[in-house]
Amino acid sequence: MSSLFNGAGFFPEVIRFAAKGKTFLMPAQKSTFAGDVDGLFYFIYWISIFFFVLILGLLILFLMKYKRGKGREAEETAQHSTSLELVWSVIPFLLVIVIFVMGFRGFINMHTPPDNAYEVRVHGQKWSWAFTYPNGYVDSELHVPVNTPIKITLSAEDVLHSFFVPDFRVKRDAVPGRYTVCWFEAMEAGESPIYCAEYCGTGHSEMLSKVIVHEPGGFEKWLETAADFIKTMPPEEAGKVVYTKRGCGQCHSIDGTAGIGPTFKGLYGISQPIVGGASVPVDDNFIRESILQPAAKVAAGYDPVMPTFQGRIKNAEIDVLIAYIKSLK
Numbered sequence: 001m002s003s004l005f006n007g008a009g010f011f012p013e014v015i016r017f018a019a020k021g022k023t024f025l026m027p028a029q030k031s032t033f034a035g036d037v038d039g040l041f042y043f044i045y046w047i048s049i050f051f052f053v054l055i056l057g058l059l060i061l062f063l064m065k066y067k068r069g070k071g072r073e074a075e076e077t078a079q080h081s082t083s084l085e086l087v088w089s090v091i092p093f094l095l096v097i098v099i100f101v102m103g104f105r106g107f108i109n110m111h112t113p114p115d116n117a118y119e120v121r122v123h124g125q126k127w128s129w130a131f132t133y134p135n136g137y138v139d140s141e142l143h144v145p146v147n148t149p150i151k152i153t154l155s156a157e158d159v160l161h162s163f164f165v166p167d168f169r170v171k172r173d174a175v176p177g178r179y180t181v182c183w184f185e186a187m188e189a190g191e192s193p194i195y196c197a198e199y200c201g202t203g204h205s206e207m208l209s210k211v212i213v214h215e216p217g218g219f220e221k222w223l224e225t226a227a228d229f230i231k232t233m234p235p236e237e238a239g240k241v242v243y244t245k246r247g248c249g250q251c252h253s254i255d256g257t258a259g260i261g262p263t264f265k266g267l268y269g270i271s272q273p274i275v276g277g278a279s280v281p282v283d284d285n286f287i288r289e290s291i292l293q294p295a296a297k298v299a300a301g302y303d304p305v306m307p308t309f310q311g312r313i314k315n316a317e318i319d320v321l322i323a324y325i326k327s328l329k
C-alpha cells in the first residue's frame with residue numbers, strides 16, 4: 001500500500017497548479033504535500049463557486065422571465081425531462097467521485113510516513129509541547145532537517161490536544177492513552193508556527209511553539225550541542241533554559257504576576273499557604289516535589305491542574321531549575 005500512496009505530487013499537475021505558492025486563503029506551502037491539499041481545496045472551491053453562480057443566476061432569470069403580471073396568469077411551463085434529470089444527477093455524481101478519490105488518496109498519504117522517515121516524539125500537555133529526539137534530548141521547539149521525511153508520533157498527558165502546522169498542512173490529534181502518527185517533509189529552511197487546534201482549557205491559545213527547519217547538515221550540528229547546555233552554562237542560566245524549554249512559563253510568570261500557577265519571582269524561601277490550611281516553606285525539596293508530584297501540596301487559591309513531570313525530567317534539570325527560581329528575588 002505504501003508504494004501506491006507514499007510520496008507527494010501524485011495528484012494531476014493541473015490540480016496542483018490551481019494553487020501554486022501562497023494564496024489569499026492559505027499560508028505559504030512549505031511541505032511536499034501542501035500543494036496537493038491546496039489543489040484539492042481550490043478544486044472544490046471553484047466547483048462550488050461555478051454551481052453557486054449558475055444556479056442562482058438561473059433562479060433569478062426564471063423569476064424575471066416567468067413573473068406573474070398584468071393580464072398574465074400563472075402557467076405551467078416545465079414538463080418532466082428524463083434526459084435533463086440524468087444530466088444533473090450524473091455530472092455531480094462524477095465530480096463527487098473525483099473529490100472522494102483524491103481526498104482519500106491524500107488522507108492515506110498524510111497518515112502513512114515513508115519507511116525512511118526520521119522520528120520525533122511529540123508530547124502534548126496543558127499547555128505546552130515537548131519534542132523528544134532519538135538521542136533522548138527534549139526541547140520545547142521542533143527542529144528538523146530540510147528535505148527529509150519526519151515522522152511525528154503524538155501522545156498526550158491529560159486531555160485531547162491537536163498538533164497543527166498550517167505551513168505544512170499538517171494537523172493530527174494527540175490523544176491520552178494512545179499514539180497517533182503523522183508526517184511531513186519540509187521543502188525549505190526557516191521557521192513555521194505550531195498551534196494546538198483542540199480546545200484544551202484555560203491556556204489553549206497559549207499552547208504555541210515553532211518548527212525550525214535547518215539547512216542540510218545544520219540539524220545534526222544543532223542536536224549534538226543542544227543537549228550540552230546544562231554542562232556548559234552556570235546553573236541559573238541553564239535553569240532559565242529549562243524553564244523555557246519545559247513550558248513552565250505557560251503558567252508560572254517570572255515578573256510577579258499571578259498566572260494559572262504562582263509566580264516564580266520571590267517564591268523561594270517564603271512560607272507558602274497550601275490547600276487544606278497549612279503553610280510550607282518553599283525550599284529545594286518543596287520545588288522538587290511540586291515538579292514530580294504536583295498534587296501533593298497545591299498552593300492555596302490555585303487549581304490543581306499541573307501535570308506531573310515524573311519520569312520525564314532529569315535530576316540535573318530539576319537542580320538547575322531550583323537554582324533559577326532561587327535567583328528570582
Ligand code: CUA
Nearest residue numbers: 161196198200
Ligand atoms: Cu492543547 Cu489546545
